[in-house]
Amino acid sequence: MKQLRNTRQRQLVLDAVRARRDHPSADQIYLDVRAVDGRISRGTVYRNLSILEESGEILHVKVPTADRYDNRLDLHYHLLCMGCGAVKDVELPYHQELDRELAEKTGYFIARHRTVFEGFCPECRRRK
Numbered sequence: 001m002k003q004l005r006n007t008r009q010r011q012l013v014l015d016a017v018r019a020r021r022d023h024p025s026a027d028q029i030y031l032d033v034r035a036v037d038g039r040i041s042r043g044t045v046y047r048n049l050s051i052l053e054e055s056g057e058i059l060h061v062k063v064p065t066a067d068r069y070d071n072r073l074d075l076h077y078h079l080l081c082m083g084c085g086a087v088k089d090v091e092l093p094y095h096q097e098l099d100r101e102l103a104e105k106t107g108y109f110i111a112r113h114r115t116v117f118e119g120f121c122p123e124c125r126r127r128k
Contacts (some may be wrong), residue, residue, distance in 0.1 A: 016036075022087070
């Protein structure tokens with residue numbers, strides 16, 4: 001794989017992801033980076049998010065509402081509020097036995113599984 005140089009724009013995008021704990025969307029990251037560098041384009045931010053994900057520096061969290069990004073790289077689960085769209089980390093242990101069991105049953109090499117629990121956060125429940 002070709003070695004990529006670390007650009008100023010890529011560092012700004014990485015810093016923006018690392019500064020947040022709310023699993024921001026690409027658009028939210030774009031707005032954060034744009035506040036620091038008014039000349040950066042949306043395409044540059046999206047391209048750098050993709051590069052950072054591929055290089056393993058950030059995690060791409062796929063949820064129904066929008067793709068989100070996470071600076072936490074350990075194996076963990078997520079919780080999506082179906083009301084407000086908030087995404088949070090779930091503090092449950094990762095169950096590697098599921099990976100092993102599925103590998104045994106299918107013959108696949110299982111690298112990981114991703115689980116997103118969906119429900120309503122306490123604030124959205126109060127509003128209903």
